[in-house]
Structure formats: structure tokens, C-alpha cells
Amino acid sequence: MSTDNVTNLNQFRKQKARADKRAEGDQNAVKFGRTKAQKALEEAQKAKAKSELDAHKRDDT
Numbered sequence: 001m002s003t004d005n006v007t008n009l010n011q012f013r014k015q016k017a018r019a020d021k022r023a024e025g026d027q028n029a030v031k032f033g034r035t036k037a038q039k040a041l042e043e044a045q046k047a048k049a050k051s052e053l054d055a056h057k058r059d060d061t
Contacts, residue, residue: 034042
């Protein structure tokens with residue numbers, strides 16, 4: 001009997017768990033994730049809208 005094809009079941013189980021977790025994470029990234037550029041664009045748009053709104057405020061002093 002040859003021992004060349006011995007498989008460590010603990011390693012196999014852990015590799016499968018890692019792959020499953022990675023696949024779930026990838027699905028969540030597609031479903032919920034935004035790129036860094038998208039986040040930056042949204043933040044810039046919010047800042048511009050706030051700036052324009054503040055420019056129209058009256059000074060009641």
C-alpha cells in the first residue's frame with residue numbers, strides 16, 4: 001500500500017470552509033458592496049449639496 005495519496009481530512013474540511021466563506025463574501029460584495037470610487041463620489045455629492053444649501057441660508061443676527 002502506497003502512502004503517496006494520503007489526505008488530511010482536517011485540512012480538506014478547513015479549505016472547504018474557507019472557500020465557502022469566500023464565496024459567500026463575494027456574493028455579499030456584489031449585493032451590498034460599493035467601490036471606493038463610488039463612496040468618494042457620493043461623499044463629494046453630499047458635501048456639494050450641503051454647501052449649496054448653506055449658501056442659501058439667511059443670517060438672522
